[in-house]
Amino acid sequence: MIPEPFRCGAIALIGRPNVGKSTLLNALLGQKLSITSRKPQTTRHCLRGVRTTATAQFIFVDTPGFQTRHGNALNRAMNRVVRGAFDEIDVVLLVVEVERFGAEDRALLKLVPAGLPLVLVVNKIDSSESGRLLPFLEKAAKEAEFAEIVPVSARRRKGLDELMRALERYLPERPAVHGEDDLTDRNERFLAAELIREKLFRLLGEELPYGCAVEIEKFEEERRLRRIHASIVVEKEGHKAIIIGSGGGKLKSIATAARLDMEKLFGGKVYLEVWVKVRRGWTDDEASVKRLGYG
Ligand SMILES: Nc1nc2c(ncn2[C@@H]2O[C@H](COP(=O)(O)OP(=O)(O)OP(=O)(O)O)[C@@H](O)[C@H]2O)c(=O)[nH]1
Numbered sequence: 307m308i309p310e311p312f313r314c315g316a317i318a319l320i321g322r323p324n325v326g327k328s329t330l331l332n333a334l335l336g337q338k339l340s341i342t343s344r345k346p347q348t349t350r351h352c353l354r355g356v357r358t359t360a361t362a363q364f365i366f367v368d369t370p371g372f373q374t375r376h377g378n379a380l381n382r383a384m385n386r387v388v389r390g391a392f393d394e395i396d397v398v399l400l401v402v403e404v405e406r407f408g409a410e411d412r413a414l415l416k417l418v419p420a421g422l423p424l425v426l427v428v429n430k431i432d433s434s435e436s437g438r439l440l441p442f443l444e445k446a447a448k449e450a451e452f453a454e455i456v457p458v459s460a461r462r463r464k465g466l467d468e469l470m471r472a473l474e475r476y477l478p479e480r481p482a483v484h485g486e487d488d489l490t491d492r493n494e495r496f497l498a499a500e501l502i503r504e505k506l507f508r509l510l511g512e513e514l515p516y517g518c519a520v521e522i523e524k525f526e527e528e529r530r531l532r533r534i535h536a537s538i539v540v541e542k543e544g545h546k547a548i549i550i551g552s553g554g555g556k557l558k559s560i561a562t563a564a565r566l567d568m569e570k571l572f573g574g575k576v577y578l579e580v581w582v583k584v585r586r587g588w589t590d591d592e593a594s595v596k597r598l599g600y601g
């Protein structure tokens with residue numbers, strides 16, 4: 307028997323904010339790499355996650371949620387990231403939420419370059435009544451020429467094997483470009499900043515200031531200990547007080563939760579110090595947006 311040729315390719319996960327792209331990436335990798343939260347616009351950067359099987363290498367690219375409602379410099383930068391994600395991509399995964407296919411999803415469809423295989427992933431099927439799925443799938447099929455339509459639940463890990471099998475068919479025949487054990491193209495510095503941002507999103511509830519960013523000031527490794535100094539950048543003094551919390555309690559729980567995740571992801575002890583800094587109006591200032599690593 308002649309063995310099947312090896313396949314390798316990049317797959318962009320696109321979709322409007324909050325549909326579960328990052329949760330899906332983590333579920334497909336079997337490891338938490340990308341940050342997720344209940345709030346929209348959690349992801350702000352492209353992030354590659356690699357999974358290698360006996361027959362193929364899948365290079366998944368998580369992207370920020372594409373949105374057309376607000377237009378400040380930070381949002382424009384994030385939308386640019388989404389547009390740029392189509393470079394060097396072999397397959398596009400449009401992620402939507404079950405029972406929802408609206409104007410924002412259609413706006414995204416228009417950005418997908420012609421000729422790329424387009425797979426529709428209908429996520430969160432756990433949150434819909436069983437009789438409603440089929441009619442939705444039939445309706446969604448009319449929205450574009452999808453190569454495949456795969457219903458999944460990223461949270462409950464349902465439909466993922468079917469999705470992997472469907473995707474593999476569209477990957478080009480080509481040797482692996484990443485090592486077998488590689489997980490991502492991002493360094494620990496980037497991942498550390500993201501984990502702190504995730505805790506801000508998760509632990510601050512409704513009072514989360516929109517213009518929060520994280521800067522890593524120092525990242526040192528001494529054998530198995532990592533010493534990390536980070537600052538959280540906000541737009542207003544009032545935001546700083548919210549993040550610090552009474553008696554510094556909030557900041558402390560943010561830092562502790564981030565440190566525990568870092569220790570898990572990096573596989574070693576982490577010493578983490580976090581400060582809060584005010585940089586007025588940074589989300590509307592192209593230079594600051596760039597300086598903080600966006601766009
Ligand atoms: N019920 C249910 N919730 C899900 C599922 N997948 C993701 N979620 C939830 O949806 C919310 C958003 O998930 P994310 O993965 O952060 O969504 P995203 O598309 O990456 O969002 P942005 O990065 O902001 O664009 C989180 O609260 C997830 O737990 C699912 O399969 N079922």
Ligand SMILES: [Mg+2]
Nearest residue numbers: 327328348349
């Ligand atoms: Mg995300």
